[in-house]
Amino acid sequence: MSASPPRKRRKEARPSELTSAALALFVEKGFAATRLEDIASRAGVSKGTLYLYFESKEALFKAVIQEGILPVVAENEAIAAGHAGSSFELLEKLLAHWWSRIGQNDFSGIPKLMVAEARNFPEVARFYFENVIRRVKALVGKTLEHGMASGEFRDLNITTTTDVIIAPILMLLIWRHSMACCQNDEVDAPLYLQTHMALLRQGLCRTQV
Amino acid sequence: MSASPPRKRRKEARPSELTSAALALFVEKGFAATRLEDIASRAGVSKGTLYLYFESKEALFKAVIQEGILPVVAENEAIAAGHAGSSFELLEKLLAHWWSRIGQNDFSGIPKLMVAEARNFPEVARFYFENVIRRVKALVGKTLEHGMASGEFRDLNITTTTDVIIAPILMLLIWRHSMACCQNDEVDAPLYLQTHMALLRQGLCRTQV
DNA sequence: ATTGTTAATGACTATTCGGTCATTAAACTT
DNA sequence: AAGTTTAATGACCGAATAGTCATTAACAAT
Numbered sequence: 128m129s130a131s132p133p134r135k136r137r138k139e140a141r142p143s144e145l146t147s148a149a150l151a152l153f154v155e156k157g158f159a160a161t162r163l164e165d166i167a168s169r170a171g172v173s174k175g176t177l178y179l180y181f182e183s184k185e186a187l188f189k190a191v192i193q194e195g196i197l198p199v200v201a202e203n204e205a206i207a208a209g210h211a212g213s214s215f216e217l218l219e220k221l222l223a224h225w226w227s228r229i230g231q232n233d234f235s236g237i238p239k240l241m242v243a244e245a246r247n248f249p250e251v252a253r254f255y256f257e258n259v260i261r262r263v264k265a266l267v268g269k270t271l272e273h274g275m276a277s278g279e280f281r282d283l284n285i286t287t288t289t290d291v292i293i294a295p296i297l298m299l300l301i302w303r304h305s306m307a308c309c310q311n312d313e314v315d316a317p318l319y320l321q322t323h324m325a326l327l328r329q330g331l332c333r334t335q336v
Numbered sequence: 337m338s339a340s341p342p343r344k345r346r347k348e349a350r351p352s353e354l355t356s357a358a359l360a361l362f363v364e365k366g367f368a369a370t371r372l373e374d375i376a377s378r379a380g381v382s383k384g385t386l387y388l389y390f391e392s393k394e395a396l397f398k399a400v401i402q403e404g405i406l407p408v409v410a411e412n413e414a415i416a417a418g419h420a421g422s423s424f425e426l427l428e429k430l431l432a433h434w435w436s437r438i439g440q441n442d443f444s445g446i447p448k449l450m451v452a453e454a455r456n457f458p459e460v461a462r463f464y465f466e467n468v469i470r471r472v473k474a475l476v477g478k479t480l481e482h483g484m485a486s487g488e489f490r491d492l493n494i495t496t497t498t499d500v501i502i503a504p505i506l507m508l509l510i511w512r513h514s515m516a517c518c519q520n521d522e523v524d525a526p527l528y529l530q531t532h533m534a535l536l537r538q539g540l541c542r543t544q545v
Numbered sequence: 546a547t548t549g550t551t552a553a554t555g556a557c558t559a560t561t562c563g564g565t566c567a568t569t570a571a572a573c574t575t
Numbered sequence: 576a577a578g579t580t581t582a583a584t585g586a587c588c589g590a591a592t593a594g595t596c597a598t599t600a601a602c603a604a605t
Contacts, residue, residue, distance in 0.1 A: 136571055136582050155455050159368035163563065173584050175565085184563065243452035245514040246364055256518035281538075287531045290523065294507035295500050301510070305454040309465035314499065322496045329490075330535035345552050345601055372593065382554050384595085393593070 142180050142190070144170045147233065150191045154236030154304055158188055158244050189251050192241060195234035199225065200262050207266050214274030215328060221266065222296065222320060230300065230316065238297050239304040264289050271331075280331045288331075295323045351389050351399070353379045356442065359400045363445030363513050367397055367453050398460050401450060404443035408434065409471050416475055423483030424537060430475065431505065431529060439509065439525065447506050448513040473498050480540075489540045497540075504532045 148169035152161040163184060167174045181187040203221050210217045229235055245252035267289045274280035299319055307313055357378035361370040372393060376383045390396040412430050419426045438444055454461035476498045483489035508528055516522055 131584090134569085134571065134583055138582065141582090157366050157368060157452060157456065159366055160456060162561090174563090175584055176582075178564070179582070239451065242448065242510055242514040243366060246517060247366065247369060249517060252515055253518050256515060260515065260518075284527065284531055287524065287527050288535070290528060291504050291532045291535060294504035298503035298507050301451055305451040306461055306465060306469070308455060308458060309462050309469075315496065318493065318496050319499060322493055323500045326497070326500060326539035327535070328539075330539035340554090343553055343599085343601060347552065350552090371591085383593090384554055385552075387594070388552070 141170070141172065141176065143194075145172070145177060145180060146187070146191050146194055149187050150195075150233055150236060150240070153188065153191060153244075154240050158184075158240075158247065185248070188244070188248065189254075192237065192251050192255055196229065196237060196259050199228045199234075200259055202228070203266060204262065207270065214270050214277065214279050215332060217270050218267070218292075218327070219324060221270075222324065225296070226316075226320065235300045236304045239301045242301065263293065267292055274331070278333060281333050283331070292327060296320070350379070350381065350385065352403075354381070354386060354389060354396070355400045355403050358396050359404075359442055359445060359449070362397065362400060362453075363449050367393075367449075367456065394457070397453070397457060398463075401446065401460050401464055405438065405446060405468050408437045408443075409468055411437070412475060413471065416479065423479050423486065423488050424541060426479050427476070427501075427536070428533060430479075431533065434505070435525075435529065444509045445513045448510045451510065472502065476501055483540070487542060490542050492540070501536060505529070 145166065149161070149166045152166055152169065155161075163177055164174050166187070167177045170177075177187070181190065203224055206220055206224060207217060210220065229237075241252065241255050245255075264286075268285050271280060271283055271285050271288060275283060275285075299314065299316060302314065303316075354375065358370070358375045361375055361378065364370075372386060373383050375396070376386045379386075386396070390399060412433055415429055415433060416426060419429065438446075450461065450464050454464075473495070477494050480489060480492055480494050480497060484492060484494075508523065508525060511523060512525075
């Protein structure tokens with residue numbers, strides 16, 4: 128009885144609508160537990176349509192991971208290249224930009240997704256590692272080196288300190304897409320990041336501010 | 337032709353052997369992508385045997401999560417209760433104990449597993465939150481309060497600082513079970529933890545050591 | 546040895562879901 | 576208006592797997 132809704136032909140918009148729907152469901156349920164029909168229906172198309180744009184479920188997963196974060200990494204590299212003030216100020220700038228571009232939208236789910244599926248998709252994990260993680264670490268590491276050279280920071284082990292600085296930021300994103308549902312009062316992200324940076328200021332800097 | 341190996345009847349040992357096998361595979365592949373037959377075969381039994389001890393795959397998951405970490409939380413509570421020295425020394429003791437009991441064995445995979453599956457098993461996530469996370473946070477939070485009261489630490493927002501302190505430790509465990517396979521040279525865990533604590537000493541304490 | 550109890554097995558079932566393809570219809574061409 | 580192209584559909588297929596159960600055999604009791 129019910130007339131089926133009219134088909135629309137929108138070849139350009141479909142891929143990003145599909146990856147966006149897939150990201151949301153992969154982050155919520157994980158790769159294996161997400162059904163292609165649910166992705167398609169969330170994107171407003173049928174399962175067959177999905178296969179017009181992606182070869183397989185795994186190809187869709189790769190597209191999801193490769194889509195969102197790369198531009199933001201490049202933007203942060205540009206910020207670092209054009210920075211004038213102190214090294215700690217640069218760390219603050221990089222974090223602020225990361226948060227505004229990743230922390231507050233759907234891409235914030237990617238770290239959880241990548242962590243959960245890295246061992247099932249080593250090839251995609253490698254891509255993410257080389258093109259996101261390595262570059263972000265290099266950026267923070269260079270900033271630490273610069274701050275050490277100028278006497279702003281104490282003597283630090285660069286690579287390890289970099290890891291320790293990044294960890295709470297990643298953990299915040301992961302938390303918000305996993306255990307956060309158990310808390311009644313969710314984490315206050317701005318306060319969390321501000322606390323992290325305050326600890327770092329005292330922890331990294333040679334002279335107290 | 338090949339004689340099947342003799343069956344052994346070991347009712348006592350089976351459950352823990354099954355949860356141990358399940359933990360390893362759940363951490364590696366995720367819950368949905370792990371096959372019950374693989375768990376059974378890793379535990380040296382058939383799939384039917386698994387159902388003698390666990391009602392369903394989900395019941396097995398619950399058992400895996402509830403098994404390992406609880407005793408360690410209790411041990412750390414005892415350590416805190418009997419502690420004499422400075423508050424920072426207590427933080428170091430708690431971390432050292434956590435690392436020796438969790439960080440270096442199979443249970444180190446539980447945070448990754450729990451984070452990946454929390455939204456698929458909200459009931460289990462709630463159990464973990466109430467019985468592990470909340471108690472560990474309370475322990476760290478009390479230590480911070482004590483250190484603030486005695487003048488050892490600066491003025492701190494307790495709950496948020498607690499989150500920021502715990503995050504790098506969790507992230508280390510998660511990393512080792514996910515993206516670590518992409519690195520050629522793996523993270524030096526003792527150095528990482530030592531760096532974290534060194535940053536914290538400077539970041540938390542009022543007087544420099 | 547014989548018998549009873551129950552731990553262990555693995556063939557089997559029912560269902561789910563990734564992937565295919567013949568058909569339909571939207572939009573464009575002439 | 577008729578014809579052409581191709582985006583979109585959804586019924587269908589085959590493989591994979593969670594869960595069952597009749598059968599087997601290890602061990603204990605006698």
